[in-house]
Amino acid sequence: MRRGPCFVARATAAFILVGLSAPAAAEIGATASIFSEARLRGYSLSAGHPVAQLDLSYDDAEGFYGNLSGNVVYSTEYGLRPLGLQENIGYAKRLAGGPSIDVGVINSNYSRYTRYGHSAGYTEVYAGIVGKVLSSRIYLSPNYFNGGTWMAYGEVNAGISPVRKLRLTAHVGSRIPLHGALSQRVNYDWEVGATREVGRLSLHLAVTGGGPGRDYYEGVAHRRRALVAGATMLF
Amino acid sequence: MTPNRAIKILAMALAAAAAAWMTPAFAQQQAPRPDRQIMVMVPHPADHFRPGVTYAGGYGDDLSRSARQRLARKIASQFGLTFVEDWPMPMLGVDCLIMAVPGDRSIAQAANEVARDSRVAWTEPVQVYRAQGASVPNDPLFPAQPAARQWQLAKLQRLANGSGVRVAVIDSGIDANHPDLAGQVALNRNFVSGRAMAAEQHGTGVAGIIAAKAGNGIGLAGIAPSAKLLGLRACWQTTANTLCDSFSLAKALYFAINQKTPVINMSLSGPDDRLLRQLIKTAITNGETVVAAFDRSQRDGGFPASVPGVVAVSDSSLAGQHPHVYIAPGHDVPTTQPGGRWFLVNGSSFAAAHVSGLFALLRQRSAKLSPSLVAQGGFIDPCATLAYAGLNCECSCAPGAARAMLRR
Numbered sequence: 001m002r003r004g005p006c007f008v009a010r011a012t013a014a015f016i017l018v019g020l021s022a023p024a025a026a027e028i029g030a031t032a033s034i035f036s037e038a039r040l041r042g043y044s045l046s047a048g049h050p051v052a053q054l055d056l057s058y059d060d061a062e063g064f065y066g067n068l069s070g071n072v073v074y075s076t077e078y079g080l081r082p083l084g085l086q087e088n089i090g091y092a093k094r095l096a097g098g099p100s101i102d103v104g105v106i107n108s109n110y111s112r113y114t115r116y117g118h119s120a121g122y123t124e125v126y127a128g129i130v131g132k133v134l135s136s137r138i139y140l141s142p143n144y145f146n147g148g149t150w151m152a153y154g155e156v157n158a159g160i161s162p163v164r165k166l167r168l169t170a171h172v173g174s175r176i177p178l179h180g181a182l183s184q185r186v187n188y189d190w191e192v193g194a195t196r197e198v199g200r201l202s203l204h205l206a207v208t209g210g211g212p213g214r215d216y217y218e219g220v221a222h223r224r225r226a227l228v229a230g231a232t233m234l235f
Numbered sequence: 236m237t238p239n240r241a242i243k244i245l246a247m248a249l250a251a252a253a254a255a256w257m258t259p260a261f262a263q264q265q266a267p268r269p270d271r272q273i274m275v276m277v278p279h280p281a282d283h284f285r286p287g288v289t290y291a292g293g294y295g296d297d298l299s300r301s302a303r304q305r306l307a308r309k310i311a312s313q314f315g316l317t318f319v320e321d322w323p324m325p326m327l328g329v330d331c332l333i334m335a336v337p338g339d340r341s342i343a344q345a346a347n348e349v350a351r352d353s354r355v356a357w358t359e360p361v362q363v364y365r366a367q368g369a370s371v372p373n374d375p376l377f378p379a380q381p382a383a384r385q386w387q388l389a390k391l392q393r394l395a396n397g398s399g400v401r402v403a404v405i406d407s408g409i410d411a412n413h414p415d416l417a418g419q420v421a422l423n424r425n426f427v428s429g430r431a432m433a434a435e436q437h438g439t440g441v442a443g444i445i446a447a448k449a450g451n452g453i454g455l456a457g458i459a460p461s462a463k464l465l466g467l468r469a470c471w472q473t474t475a476n477t478l479c480d481s482f483s484l485a486k487a488l489y490f491a492i493n494q495k496t497p498v499i500n501m502s503l504s505g506p507d508d509r510l511l512r513q514l515i516k517t518a519i520t521n522g523e524t525v526v527a528a529f530d531r532s533q534r535d536g537g538f539p540a541s542v543p544g545v546v547a548v549s550d551s552s553l554a555g556q557h558p559h560v561y562i563a564p565g566h567d568v569p570t571t572q573p574g575g576r577w578f579l580v581n582g583s584s585f586a587a588a589h590v591s592g593l594f595a596l597l598r599q600r601s602a603k604l605s606p607s608l609v610a611q612g613g614f615i616d617p618c619a620t621l622a623y624a625g626l627n628c629e630c631s632c633a634p635g636a637a638r639a640m641l642r643r
Contacts, residue, residue, distance in 0.1 A: 093281055
């Protein structure tokens, strides 16, 4: 976690600088969201509590991009507290046949208000391919949640729009411990969801789950399956 | 997720939805007018990862949509346009932004101005295209109307519809309340002494062929659906026939001439009559067109069809037999019937009604007092007739119509 804040500061500064000096064709996006809980790869990151999130994005016409995502968690015990911050830079290029290749690095830092009860973080590199309907990526982290272990995560996502302004999504992912892990157990997670655009708002509803085993937080075992509702406002 | 938490989230989402509903961007989508819009194409960044840790698999379009719409609003504001909607087209590598151009500005100029912006790939006006399938009235009986095929009625009505032209129907009573005739009968007057006004078959059928409403989703389309009818009842219906007397006819004809009615339809035949002949000559001298049904039982076609200057019309049963008789559709013609019904009719009376309708089209488009019909072997070529009257008509249907009629 020691290098986390430095990375955060650098990434944030880079993001702001890139944004300020954005070339004419760059696009900058901003959204604010609320979700009934924050989930990460089949587990509840916010210990079942609702979160509010701010996302910023920068897209260069040449294919370089950056994202900054921060969220806070609300609980009756603590009130509103910071939950996590993610910084991401990458490069995507559309291939002649239609799909895009996508490579990048993401740094994630989480506060003690997550399900783990202590602050933690990790940096991952990823590479993938993004098609019209399907996308797939492989992530590799040398120090997953500061546990000193290498971790790989692979995912396949699907998204279709059966009617305009409605998007149906599906996701399957698998987390595979590599070098240094005490447990070699492979985890999987899944999700099916729908997003409906209403003017400058997106409404989300998804069912997510994973295995094997149950989810433990706040001293209690919980089912891995959960219903997540949310709304995103575009700026 | 506990029920209380779910309720909280739902309440917040609904509040946000209500707020979003009232934003200008959403309101702008309510009034698209394609011919006042331009398409602004901006590069679509390659799709890629978004963090979105709260929503596994949900990283997707929201940030891209936000970026796209922010750019669209910025461009719209800079060039004095209104952002209407966006449509990403990743397959082409562009996002299409629709912008409305204010009414006082040139569309082409606005498109050119925006195209010079470095953020924009290209622009173009939203253009209007027309389906090339035959555009026909939605009247269910239209396909069954002989004129639809033989006269290419849909094409004729794209050139003229009889607007502003009055046609006098000297006949039995017209059902002016028939749903295909409601509003088409400017005047419905009874000239038959001692017989109360009534809605009758012959007059209602003739009226429907001339000016039944087109495009109203019921019944048929008249030849001149925007013409107005003067229903001049000089005949009455009996059990077997429709009869008229010369006095009633004279009163009706006099009224039509006095009203300067440009087209007078007389789908009837009988003995020569001095008074009526005098009135008909007066009408023709005044530049009015008198159309009459040819009576095949009379060598000369009977009266008034035999009066010089009267347009004598028969159905195809007389094709090629009388050089001065025009041939028009008169077999199995769907038309209006009293009581809001429709039926099939046959005979020269209804062929004459077609020609009266055609004269209504001519009178709308031609300044000539006495427009002429163009025919081949007696078969009227309505398109050539309209062309002769000064319209740029590219169609010619007489040969096809002739063949179709002779096959019957």
